[in-house]
Amino acid sequence: MFIEVLKAEYIGDYSIALTFNNGVTKTVNLQNELTGVVYEPLKNHDYFKNFRIKFNTIEWENGADYAPEYLYEIGK
Numbered sequence: 001m002f003i004e005v006l007k008a009e010y011i012g013d014y015s016i017a018l019t020f021n022n023g024v025t026k027t028v029n030l031q032n033e034l035t036g037v038v039y040e041p042l043k044n045h046d047y048f049k050n051f052r053i054k055f056n057t058i059e060w061e062n063g064a065d066y067a068p069e070y071l072y073e074i075g076k
Helices: 037-043 068-074
Strands: 005-012 015-020 025-029 051-054 057-060
Touching (some): 005 051, 025 068
Antiparallel strands (some): 015 025, 051 057
């Protein structure tokens, strides 16, 4: 089974509650994951909050995203 993000809700301070296609809900905090040029704009809270679900994961306007499997792995 491929892991997919079905629902995502910003809950504050670089944290997002994610619901996956296997019924599991996890919270990820991406504050320490914002390394690299493509993730630099996400350090701005207002920019970070504006993501969408695209191609079964979360994605930001500049194309930054994370693999759904990675989000599942680091989520709590």
